[in-house]
Amino acid sequence: MIAVKNLSKIYRVHRRPPGLGAALRSVLRRRYEEVKAVEDLSFEIAEGERVGFLGPNGAGKTTTLKILSGLLHPSAGEVRIGAFVPQQRDPRFLQLITLVMGQKQQLLWDLPPTETYAMNRAIYDLPRAQAEATQKALVELLEIGDLISKPTRQLSLGERMKCELVAALLHQPRILFLDEPTIGLDVSMQATMREFIRDYNQRFGAAVLLTSHYMDDVTALCPRVIVIDRGHLVYDGNLQELVRRVRPDKRVSIRLSAPADRGLLDKLGTVVSADAAQVVLSVPAGKVNVVVRDALAALAVVDLTIEDPPLEEVMRELFSAQRADAGAHRQAAP
Amino acid sequence: MTAGTMRRVLRAYPTLLRVGLSEVVAYRAEFLIWILTTNMPLVMLAIWHAVAADGPVGRFDQEQFTAYYLGVQAVRLLTSTWVVWQISMEIRDGTLSAKLLRPLHPLYAYSAEHLAAVPLRALVISPIVAVLVYAAGDRLAFHDPVLVAILLASLLGAWLLIFFTMVLLGALAFYVESAMGLFELWLGIHAIFSGYLIPLEVLPAWIRGATRLLPFRYMLGFPVETLVGLLGRAAAARELGYQWGFVALFAGLALLVWRRGVRRFAAYGG
Numbered sequence: 001m002i003a004v005k006n007l008s009k010i011y012r013v014h015r016r017p018p019g020l021g022a023a024l025r026s027v028l029r030r031r032y033e034e035v036k037a038v039e040d041l042s043f044e045i046a047e048g049e050r051v052g053f054l055g056p057n058g059a060g061k062t063t064t065l066k067i068l069s070g071l072l073h074p075s076a077g078e079v080r081i082g083a084f085v086p087q088q089r090d091p092r093f094l095q096l097i098t099l100v101m102g103q104k105q106q107l108l109w110d111l112p113p114t115e116t117y118a119m120n121r122a123i124y125d126l127p128r129a130q131a132e133a134t135q136k137a138l139v140e141l142l143e144i145g146d147l148i149s150k151p152t153r154q155l156s157l158g159e160r161m162k163c164e165l166v167a168a169l170l171h172q173p174r175i176l177f178l179d180e181p182t183i184g185l186d187v188s189m190q191a192t193m194r195e196f197i198r199d200y201n202q203r204f205g206a207a208v209l210l211t212s213h214y215m216d217d218v219t220a221l222c223p224r225v226i227v228i229d230r231g232h233l234v235y236d237g238n239l240q241e242l243v244r245r246v247r248p249d250k251r252v253s254i255r256l257s258a259p260a261d262r263g264l265l266d267k268l269g270t271v272v273s274a275d276a277a278q279v280v281l282s283v284p285a286g287k288v289n290v291v292v293r294d295a296l297a298a299l300a301v302v303d304l305t306i307e308d309p310p311l312e313e314v315m316r317e318l319f320s321a322q323r324a325d326a327g328a329h330r331q332a333a334p
Numbered sequence: 335m336t337a338g339t340m341r342r343v344l345r346a347y348p349t350l351l352r353v354g355l356s357e358v359v360a361y362r363a364e365f366l367i368w369i370l371t372t373n374m375p376l377v378m379l380a381i382w383h384a385v386a387a388d389g390p391v392g393r394f395d396q397e398q399f400t401a402y403y404l405g406v407q408a409v410r411l412l413t414s415t416w417v418v419w420q421i422s423m424e425i426r427d428g429t430l431s432a433k434l435l436r437p438l439h440p441l442y443a444y445s446a447e448h449l450a451a452v453p454l455r456a457l458v459i460s461p462i463v464a465v466l467v468y469a470a471g472d473r474l475a476f477h478d479p480v481l482v483a484i485l486l487a488s489l490l491g492a493w494l495l496i497f498f499t500m501v502l503l504g505a506l507a508f509y510v511e512s513a514m515g516l517f518e519l520w521l522g523i524h525a526i527f528s529g530y531l532i533p534l535e536v537l538p539a540w541i542r543g544a545t546r547l548l549p550f551r552y553m554l555g556f557p558v559e560t561l562v563g564l565l566g567r568a569a570a571a572r573e574l575g576y577q578w579g580f581v582a583l584f585a586g587l588a589l590l591v592w593r594r595g596v597r598r599f600a601a602y603g604g
Contacts, residue, residue, distance in 0.1 A: 066431075
């Protein structure tokens, strides 16, 4: 459904040092620099897939989403979404997609969201009955029935984000590009959003490409992740596989009824944290059985859980390894 | 434009107009302040009225100046559109993205948003028109149905010409950072060559000749001259042809600059 092949995007950016002299010189001669936001990126996404799109700030995630949604023209490479080339912005293509950016909105600021919905219904040429039914279903799912007739400017960030989602999904797009859809929301609102996105994906069979700095979003929603750094593809595959590859150890969390001896804990595994009531150990995956058996025998265990390391740590390790490799490569180059 | 696009536009436009009107009502204080600050024609009327006290200036006696500047005030308030600010800002801060993501050309949305203000503007200028009819009723074009038809077509033409010029200037923000500086320059030239400050008829012949080659007169001076009876049927019909020629030219230029500019859109911040 989405096919990206050797995609590159280069921005031409005006650079000027600070100071009056530099400002005057820039009037006569401007210095431009080329910034490679995305370089030689390739991937495919099938219908109905939920994919996390990860990378540090400035990695090229939002640029890629903007190219996929037809807002930006690529500098090189090919993008196809179904039968369409996004930058041609064919109305049938735009009918197929939506792009939700957590920090930007399409809602009319001084009018209630219902006016934006009416406008979108007209622009997307939706039959009234169908649009009203979709709106009703989405409003019920997000529990915002009492909000949509208030002026947008009077809504909180979380409320606006929910109303924004209804506007973005009213035309029942088959592809959702979600750029930080939970940014600035509290924990319970984030959970509601995740549930909603998963529900929409299952109900409409829509493909979802999601960027988020909240790894909980990715863990909860995306079986597959595409990781990019400085515009380059770093990883494309199963999320669990990525975790296993980067951090093959497991986290064993043990709740205790009595403090444990530190020497004993060090023998069981690498101590991540420890206090009188709670211990977290990092243990090689192959030794988990043995460690659990020994812990149950030697410690006053109340509760015990085995988990993967947090995704944040995995990503941090992946990017630092990636950058160390790139640095070594640069030094080795003649 | 394909038949499908035309159908979509025709279906969407009434709703866009209705939502646009809701926005105008929401911003009614701003709207009224703008109306109240558009008073330059009244200042010019006071000056020329004093000048004409000693005798007419060409065809312009005191009553003609009164009719002319009230006409300028009414036509200016009815037809001006400031979409250039909106387009320039939305390109620079990236909020244009939301419009580009919809399956309808953004210019339809802009046009509906600004056209929606026209009924409210017509309401606001109705007292000015009433004073105009009272002060110079027998000079006005209203007695001749052909001139009335030309007047209505010229008002639509003026609105479209201003709209496309504003789109053209606003779309320059795709290319340069100082698009609004160009707009300020445009405003200055417009004030002279449109007949906004001084009736073109009282300017030197070479300036009057130049106005034929420029679009400004057709944005304001021509509809006003038609309204206040300075043009006969034949002259008004000929000028209408020129005006709509400019409309076609500027529509083409605006669309060309827009289409090429969108390729450069960086969608920063949004």
